[in-house]
Amino acid sequence: MQSLQQKASAWSGVDPNDAFAIDETNLFEKLGLQTFINLSTNFYNRVYDDEEEWFRSIFSYSSKEDAIKNQYEFFVQRMGGPPLYSERKGHPALIGRHRPFPVTHKAADRWLQHMQQALDSVTDIDEDSKIKMMNFFRHTAFFLVAGDELKNQNQSVACKHAANKPATE
Numbered sequence: 001m002q003s004l005q006q007k008a009s010a011w012s013g014v015d016p017n018d019a020f021a022i023d024e025t026n027l028f029e030k031l032g033l034q035t036f037i038n039l040s041t042n043f044y045n046r047v048y049d050d051e052e053e054w055f056r057s058i059f060s061y062s063s064k065e066d067a068i069k070n071q072y073e074f075f076v077q078r079m080g081g082p083p084l085y086s087e088r089k090g091h092p093a094l095i096g097r098h099r100p101f102p103v104t105h106k107a108a109d110r111w112l113q114h115m116q117q118a119l120d121s122v123t124d125i126d127e128d129s130k131i132k133m134m135n136f137f138r139h140t141a142f143f144l145v146a147g148d149e150l151k152n153q154n155q156s157v158a159c160k161h162a163a164n165k166p167a168t169e
Helices: 004-012 027-031 035-048 053-058 064-078 085-089 094-098 103-122 125-157
Strands: none
Touching: 004 125, 027 125, 035 053, 035 064, 035 103, 053 085, 053 103, 064 085, 103 125
């Protein structure tokens, strides 16, 4: 059975070494807090303006301002900065935090499309950093898809002890 990381690599087409190349450079020191705020703001403006209702609805349980803050604080923390996200919300636990949402291949592709456009529009990010970040985002998006599929498998598997019992009315 493939691990979630193996599935993420297979589905994203991103080798784990490339996915975690963000750890080779402190992108927070290189880019600064405002760049991450700009990236997340640009991204969520695109998400909340998406023409597809099914995609917008995934984000309907959070205000745009909260979504922006959660994302940039996570990015800052993950890319070498202070633990802003963990200090405010606890461990990131990405699969657990995304558990309520339908994180499908289609949703990951749409998310990545918006993130690529946001990265391309933020001029403060150099090309090498954009590549490293996008590799991380692509791998992580499909890691979450793998986690979502595992969640769905677990929900559909009945307890082995209940399998042979007749349904009660």
